[in-house]
Amino acid sequence: MDPLSAISEELAEIDGQITDILRALSNGFQKLEKIKDSNRQSRQLEELTDKMRECKRLIKEFDKEVKALEGRNDRETNRMLSEKKQSMIKELNSYVALKKQYATNIENKRIELFEGPNAGFEEDNVLLASSMTNQQLVDHGNRMMDETDQAIERGKKIVHETIDVGTETAAALKAQTEQMSRIVDELDSIHFSLKKASKLVKELGRQFATDKCIMALLFLIVVGVIAIIIVKLVHPENKDIRDIPGLAPPVMNRKLLSSYS
Template sequence: MASELKMSAQLEQIDGELADHFRALANGFQKLDKIKDPNRQSKQLEELTAKMRECKRLIKEFDRELKEEENGNPPEVNKQLNEKKQSMIKELNSYVALRKTYMSSLGNKRIELFDMGAGMSDPAAESNVRMASEMSNQELIDVGRKAMDETDQTIERSKKVVHETVEVGAQTAATLKGQTEQMGRIVNELDTINFSIKKASQLVKEIGRQVATDKCIMLFLFLIVVGVVAVIVVKIVHPNNKSIRDIPGLAPPAPARKLLSVQYYQAY
């Protein structure tokens, strides 16, 4: 044990950490047997691999500390510490070998699942699922050629889809361009209509002002006509009205006057 070996505090700390990691590895591999999902198994193996890397680092650190303390320790203590290091390395190697076994088993399971998934597309082949290692070279070549043909067909279909997508994109671009031009024409027409409305408003205002002026002139002429008619009526009704005689054009004609000389000659 660590107390019997009389390890230093640094070595005891490293030994304790390694013991914790080894327990975690043992529990992890026990749990791995109960996991049926290959994806979960792969994730569990990744976690265990990380712990094994940490154990390797701690063993190297243990060896480095051991070499630094080797001159100050008795030969018997150094021997026991080296044996302790070798036991750590052996235990780690056992977990490494166990990991390789699980990785190999997990890889075979993945191949089987892949083969079964390929057979599901063909119901007649479900009963003839075989591992790649059981096929002959010719069969492997045929399978490879078939896979290449299917890949080529998939590529051709993808090219066709891409070509159709490009055509649809071009048509869409042309449609958008036409709609953009149409919107531009609509905007120009709206500007023209707006300008026409403003011009019409100005014309209406000018016409309104002109009509108001014409009304004033017509009213003034009407008043003049009414005044003339009133004077004529008054003249007819009261012909001796002196105030009306003085109006130019309306006064009665003056009586004819004879010259004095004419009257004189007539008298004689």
């Protein structure tokens, strides 16, 4: 059982949180030693700095709780709590020193990165200028101006090329937009034509069905007429069948009125 639990549950809880943070700081700095990239080192160092701030806050809370319990505890207990607090502060200070060391190293790397091989270039230029004659200084100044003018011209060229590319891109986007509008209009026209064609097919279907009925009726009428004609020709004396004009057989006994006169 944790001896601090017998003194104060809150004190034991704070001590546990501080122990966890100090362990995380130890692991974090071990991990930091293996990181070579300065940007990643900076991010890792920021995380460790936040943990150190939290640890410092908890140590203050621990000290406040110890002072609140100081009158109730015996001398030996107070001495043990004071030594524990000092041990926490000492370990935290060691991590703060490591943090400062790593921060300095990272800053030195960044300075070397920005200055690079040109470090001390201005001093060399001063020494070089002091050894030049007036004419050499003028010539050197003219060359620097020419180089500056050339750099400006290159910059202008790049700007003009960028503007041209932007103009061409805008024109291409406009053409594509117009093409898309035409495609949408054509799709609308096709949709309308399909609806119209579908309606026409339905009307033709209904008309064709009507024509079929009419043709069937005409066929039945023709068949009936042919049947009557056949029956009339086969049985001309059949009085049940009415004569069809133009097909009645000639009357043999018909006499002219002039024969009786």
